Amino acid sequence: xxxxxxxxxxxxxxxxxxxxxxxxxxxxPKAAYDVVIVGGGGHGxxxxxxxxxxxGITDVAVVEKGWIGGGNTGRNTTIIRSNYLQDExxxxxxxxxxxxxxxxxxxxxxxMYSPRGVMMLAHSVHDEQVLKRHVHSNRLNGIDNEWLSxxxxxxxxxxxxxxxxxxxxxxxxxxxxxxxxARHDAVAWGxxxxxxxxxxxxxxxxxxxGIERARDGAVTGLETTRGRIGARKIGVVAAGSTxxxxxMAGLRMPLESYPLQALVSEPxxxxxxxxxxxxxxxxxxxQSDKGELVIGAGTDAYISYSQRGSLHIATHTLxxxxxxxxIFRRMKxxxxxxxxxxxxxxxxxxxxxxxxxxxxxxxxWGTGGFKxxxxxxxxxxxxxxxxxxxxxxxxxxLDRFLTGQLIDEAAAAAVAH
Amino acid sequence: MLLIPCPxxxxxxxxxxxxxxxxxxxxxxxxxxxxxxxxxxxLYLRTNPKGIHFERWRHIHGCxxxxxxxxxxxxxxxLLTYKTGEPKPGEAAIAASRDRYR
Numbered sequence: 001x002x003x004x005x006x007x008x009x010x011x012x013x014x015x016x017x018x019x020x021x022x023x024x025x026x027x028x029p030k031a032a033y034d035v036v037i038v039g040g041g042g043h044g045x046x047x048x049x050x051x052x053x054x055x056g057i058t059d060v061a062v063v064e065k066g067w068i069g070g071g072n073t074g075r076n077t078t079i080i081r082s083n084y085l086q087d088e089x090x091x092x093x094x095x096x097x098x099x100x101x102x103x104x105x106x107x108x109x110x111x112m113y114s115p116r117g118v119m120m121l122a123h124s125v126h127d128e129q130v131l132k133r134h135v136h137s138n139r140l141n142g143i144d145n146e147w148l149s150x151x152x153x154x155x156x157x158x159x160x161x162x163x164x165x166x167x168x169x170x171x172x173x174x175x176x177x178x179x180x181x182a183r184h185d186a187v188a189w190g191x192x193x194x195x196x197x198x199x200x201x202x203x204x205x206x207x208x209x210g211i212e213r214a215r216d217g218a219v220t221g222l223e224t225t226r227g228r229i230g231a232r233k234i235g236v237v238a239a240g241s242t243x244x245x246x247x248m249a250g251l252r253m254p255l256e257s258y259p260l261q262a263l264v265s266e267p268x269x270x271x272x273x274x275x276x277x278x279x280x281x282x283x284x285x286x287q288s289d290k291g292e293l294v295i296g297a298g299t300d301a302y303i304s305y306s307q308r309g310s311l312h313i314a315t316h317t318l319x320x321x322x323x324x325x326x327i328f329r330r331m332k333x334x335x336x337x338x339x340x341x342x343x344x345x346x347x348x349x350x351x352x353x354x355x356x357x358x359x360x361x362x363x364x365w366g367t368g369g370f371k372x373x374x375x376x377x378x379x380x381x382x383x384x385x386x387x388x389x390x391x392x393x394x395x396x397x398l399d400r401f402l403t404g405q406l407i408d409e410a411a412a413a414a415v416a417h
Numbered sequence: 418m419l420l421i422p423c424p425x426x427x428x429x430x431x432x433x434x435x436x437x438x439x440x441x442x443x444x445x446x447x448x449x450x451x452x453x454x455x456x457x458x459x460l461y462l463r464t465n466p467k468g469i470h471f472e473r474w475r476h477i478h479g480c481x482x483x484x485x486x487x488x489x490x491x492x493x494x495x496l497l498t499y500k501t502g503e504p505k506p507g508e509a510a511i512a513a514s515r516d517r518y519r
Contacts, residue, residue: 241467243463243464243465243466244465244467252458252462252463252464253462253463253465254457254461254462254463255463255465256463256465257465257490301431301435301436302419302436302472302488303465303470303472303490304490304491304493305467305490305491306490306491306492306493310418310419310431311418312418312431312432344461345460345461401457401460401461401462402453402454402457403453
């Protein structure tokens, strides 16, 4: 497949940009594969890419019920950071962040990773204590995170309102300078193209309808809307639909699926230099390179597969945005949408083996999976290739809900990350 | 926002309520008898269906009482609500309620 370079750009410019090839192949499904990944989002595509690239397993298919980048990968607010409280979480998100730093070069695809800084606001003594605890914990784990006063926060992000008149005035902030954003579609497309290049078959419009098992219980293949596909190993990376897919293998999951929504404004000139999040008033905001403000709201209270959120949830977030950034009070919102996120009780993901031989699962990323995409794919690929958990993934096993070894990020963040 | 018919107070906007998770998850009388597997099922495993879901709500800013609700998680349409302690509605009752909306 054509390598993207300055020379390729010039060559294609001369022919009016009409001769660019397809980014990935669209083959017919083969009768069987070594590994089939269920779910063509960022995590699934990254898994397939690292299986082929790092572990030499190229007889791989990714089956996707819709189109590449049409699920949560294309619906999130693209925030990347690794300043999690617990050691296990810090390890996996930092693993991902390190991969983000070299990803565009590795994939030969500009994923527009932009470490513009992620600032988390404190509004009370309690917030300050929690965020400072994060700063100290991160520092012990070798992860950058620093404490800013309100005035320093305003210097870093000039539109921020640090007036004391606010219902929840800003009292300080924690800043991870290496955090930032990336272009979500490009991540999916870049992984799809690179995986396809290495021989992975990407099968779109291919919904899994059943999981086939041998007499001893091991998986042997999948029933799909494009026919039967044999598989020695199956990796389920289906986000909000994970419970449904795993039920086909007779497994109940410790997951619940909620709609999480986001919205974007009309595009404006560059005005917002970083990412700002506030857990207390529940708002997070950044500006895309197109100029739109990208705003994340909360989940609905109840489980749903409707891919839209309630208006009162978005309204609540916009109230907070208008308080924190009065400059945006007259901005018009263009679009809002929802994605279905699968949430675990401890708000940490599930990565690893299942009681069904040959069936692996990578799920439960809840409201904060985008930032983990490269790391999640990498450790999950290692887990599938070796048949045992990657050391970074091991604490996130499915059986922690049996042993009680939970990784409690719910209390640590208590908010959509 | 959902319009939720509280079986005690009638239809009220969603913000008056608090969601209470999956319904009919039975608390055992003697928790000490449970083994790890049963604890996992009770605490963490959920049906999480795409379609008919039995769930609890609490009318926290109204009568403050818990009640049960049958909702379709694809359309978010509320099909039935019933008081705590009343039996789980059968398929016929749910289907009849669906027909009302056709």
